[in-house]
Structure formats: structure tokens, C-alpha cells
Amino acid sequence: EAQVTQNPRYLITVTGKKLTVTCSQNMNHEYMSWYRQDPGLGLRQIYYSMNVEVTDKGDVPEGYKVSRKEKRNFPLILESPSPNQTSLYFCASSYTGTGSAAFSYEQYFGPGTRLTVT
Amino acid sequence: RKEVEQDPGPFNVPEGATVAFNCTYSNSASQSFFWYRQDCRKEPKLLMSVYSSGNEDGRFTAQLNRASQYISLLIRDSKLSDSATYLCVVNVDRGSTLGRLYFGRGTQLTVWP
Numbered sequence: 001e002a003q004v005t006q007n008p009r010y011l012i013t014v015t016g017k018k019l020t021v022t023c024s025q026n027m028n029h030e031y032m033s034w035y036r037q038d039p040g041l042g043l044r045q046i047y048y049s050m051n052v053e054v055t056d057k058g059d060v061p062e063g064y065k066v067s068r069k070e071k072r073n074f075p076l077i078l079e080s081p082s083p084n085q086t087s088l089y090f091c092a093s094s095y096t097g098t099g100s101a102a103f104s105y106e107q108y109f110g111p112g113t114r115l116t117v118t
Numbered sequence: 119r120k121e122v123e124q125d126p127g128p129f130n131v132p133e134g135a136t137v138a139f140n141c142t143y144s145n146s147a148s149q150s151f152f153w154y155r156q157d158c159r160k161e162p163k164l165l166m167s168v169y170s171s172g173n174e175d176g177r178f179t180a181q182l183n184r185a186s187q188y189i190s191l192l193i194r195d196s197k198l199s200d201s202a203t204y205l206c207v208v209n210v211d212r213g214s215t216l217g218r219l220y221f222g223r224g225t226q227l228t229v230w231p
Contacts, residue, residue, distance in 0.1 A: 037159075043221040045221075048218065050216075059220065088159065106167075107162075112161055
């Protein structure tokens, strides 16, 4: 089954304790991305990756790190989590391309990770 | 100014009604546009891409107006199952590959019997 998986689904942690949220896709997608969703603010892009070893900042990258060593995995790292990083996090993947092909590229989202930092 | 602005609603309409959502974007270099649907804090799912000439998929019609930097979504003959939050998404990047994406805050729709 084609899917994007995230782990863990729920996490409660304390300020300053490093954590990693994993994301994996089995669709051979080049493009992967992390978002956070907060009430009243909608979804905001944290980082994205257009292929292995290629990552770029999104709208709200501060306090986060990512790596893309393999095509299927795109972990999100919080080196020193703070309470303002309490949020619902989504990972997504897609084909990417040039020209008109980009207009039809659907992003497939993982089920979300609900993170609480106390 | 936010990159993508949407009317948050909520829109409450009876079954069978026609409802329209609007979305404006600020970056004239935006390359591609999408409408996603999100049910109650679940993951968003693609409803439709928006093409320059406008496009239709069953009861759903999407329009793009580049001059006014405006996207719309029309839902005809609303069903109870259309109740969800609708997210406008804009791809802003160099070239026309999928790159940096901006989401609107979403428009909440409730269809009542």
C-alpha cells in the first residue's frame, strides 16, 4: 500500500530534550516536506527536500533540522524543543518535475504527529 | 501580508446548495495552485489542482485569475460529506517545479441536512 508513515504519532516531552520524528514513504517520491499546523495559523512549511541531500528552508525553519540521506526517509529533528514547538506535525511526499507536470503533483500526507513540549 | 489569504468562514449551507470559496495570493511568481481538503485534524488530501484555463471535476470547479492573483473553488449540489476544511495551496519557487508551498488558513464548510 502506497503510504507515508510518521513515528511517533503522539509525543509528550520536556523542554530541551532532543527528539526526532521519523517520516518514511514507499512511493519513490523525490519531494518530501514537513509542516506544522497550529490553530488559527493553518499549515506552515518547515523544511522541504527536492531529492537526496537537497534540503531547503520553508516558512518556519527556526528550531528544526532535517536530513535526507535516503530517498524514502526525511526525519525532523528538534535539537532543543521548546513549548512554542507544541503542534501537530505532518510529513508529506510527492513527485516533482518541471513544466506542466508540476501542476498535477499531489502531495501525500502522513497521519500526523501530535507533539507537546512542557 | 500573508502569502495566501482565505476567508476562514465558517460556511454553513444546506444540502444541495452551491458554495464558493476564494483565495488570494501575494506572490505574482507563484507557479502552481491546489485545493486540499482536511477533515477534522486529519491529514490533508488533494481535492484538485488548479489549471490556468480553469478545471472541473464532477461537482467541483476551480478557477485561476493570474491578473488578480485569485483562485476560487465552487462546489455545486453540496453533500453532507463535503463538510470539511478547504485549504488553498500555492507553490512559490524558481522555475515550475514543486518547491516552497504556502497554505491558506483554510475555509471551514458545514453542510446540513
